Amino acid sequence: MIGENILENIAEIVREKTRIPVYGVDVRRILSALQVTDDFWEIIFYSEVTVPAASEILKELDRKGIVKLSGDVIVITEKGYEIIKKFEIPKPYYKKCPTCSGRGISLEDFEEVLREFKKIAQNRPEAIQQYDQGYVLPEVTVSRVALMANKMDLQNKRLLVIGDDDLTSIAAGLSNLPKEVVVLEIDERLVNFINKISEEYGLKVNAEIYDIRNPLPERHYAKYDTFITDPSETREALRLFISRGISGLHGPRCAGYFGITRAEASLEKWYYLQKMLLDMRVVITDMIHNFNIYVNWGYAEKTRAMQVAPVKKAPKREWYTSTMYRIETLEGFVRYNEPAKEDIYEDEESSTV
Numbered sequence: 001m002i003g004e005n006i007l008e009n010i011a012e013i014v015r016e017k018t019r020i021p022v023y024g025v026d027v028r029r030i031l032s033a034l035q036v037t038d039d040f041w042e043i044i045f046y047s048e049v050t051v052p053a054a055s056e057i058l059k060e061l062d063r064k065g066i067v068k069l070s071g072d073v074i075v076i077t078e079k080g081y082e083i084i085k086k087f088e089i090p091k092p093y094y095k096k097c098p099t100c101s102g103r104g105i106s107l108e109d110f111e112e113v114l115r116e117f118k119k120i121a122q123n124r125p126e127a128i129q130q131y132d133q134g135y136v137l138p139e140v141t142v143s144r145v146a147l148m149a150n151k152m153d154l155q156n157k158r159l160l161v162i163g164d165d166d167l168t169s170i171a172a173g174l175s176n177l178p179k180e181v182v183v184l185e186i187d188e189r190l191v192n193f194i195n196k197i198s199e200e201y202g203l204k205v206n207a208e209i210y211d212i213r214n215p216l217p218e219r220h221y222a223k224y225d226t227f228i229t230d231p232s233e234t235r236e237a238l239r240l241f242i243s244r245g246i247s248g249l250h251g252p253r254c255a256g257y258f259g260i261t262r263a264e265a266s267l268e269k270w271y272y273l274q275k276m277l278l279d280m281r282v283v284i285t286d287m288i289h290n291f292n293i294y295v296n297w298g299y300a301e302k303t304r305a306m307q308v309a310p311v312k313k314a315p316k317r318e319w320y321t322s323t324m325y326r327i328e329t330l331e332g333f334v335r336y337n338e339p340a341k342e343d344i345y346e347d348e349e350s351s352t353v
């Protein structure tokens with residue numbers, strides 16, 4: 001006999017264990033994903049439940065005999081199929097435009113940039129755990145440039161890039177559209193790499209060392225037309241990366257770009273972020289779902305995600321994605337530029353650091 005409240009009951013148990021907001025709907029989403037994949041990382045991709053919450057849901061489903069954790073895979077049991085039938089849980093439907101992968105922009109005028117970028121990126125510094133690095137596919141980096149160009153945020157503009165393991169600055173420089181690109185980056189390897197490539201290719205790109213936990217230096221304050229960043233996703237990191245970007249902007253109607261994931265940020269965290277943006281008097285003009293797709297980082301087995309995962313198989317394809325946000329400043333926007341108050345890498349939802 002399957003109880004009417006079984007999905008909500010599972011959610012409640014997981015909520016208590018993880019302190020992450022989890023609802024019956026999240027359990028449904030996991031059971032939906034399981035109908036098309038037995039791979040944990042793909043379950044995260046389809047369900048859009050945070051990694052620690054999804055892990056606990058799956059472990060609870062296993063305890064209740066609804067799924068079976070079997071070696072490297074997760075399979076639905078007979079009881080699981082009964083629940084799927086009873087609650088009419090459909091399979092996920094996920095089909096993006098085959099030409100633009102749902103990003104909504106064309107790379108037609110950026111083919112040469114993409115070709116050159118791919119060559120350069122072959123020698124890029126590898127992602128390291130110390131700074132929660134994990135870069136996007138080369139097509140995505142160049143798509144970011146095409147997106148900014150489509151919004152007229154790049155042509156003859158000054159671009160500030162905060163943290164750049166994605167090498168967006170290089171792609172922007174290769175496009176020859178911005179007047180100037182400045183990179184503020186904590187990792188000396190990346191600063192040296194970007195400056196070396198900039199010199200070799202004669203780009204208008206300059207990188208310098210900067211730790212996001214410190215206020216934006218005076219020389220970068222209120223100077224740029226556009227910023228782009230890809231923050232770690234604790235509340236403190238979101239606040240710091242984005243407010244530093246905003247502090248770098250020179251006035252109203254300047255733009256900012258950043259990616260926000262569901263894998264490490266519940267919708268409650270999205271709410272925190274969106275409220276923070278409105279409180280700073282900036283508006284969200286665009287959100288593009290799964291615009292950013294990340295290359296699996298080499299240190300996966302050392303992450304919390306792997307520790308909490310119900311099965312220990314490494315991801316076989318890209319699974320970590322983020323929505324691309326674009327914001328614009330209004331008259332009276334706030335340049336919050338205080339030092340860090342908390343840890344920027346770890347909270348209850350983070351897992352890939």
Ligand code: SPD
Nearest residue numbers: 132133134230231259352
């Ligand atoms: N720790 C590896 C994954 C890091 C990806 N960072 C980008 C998050 C999106 N804001």
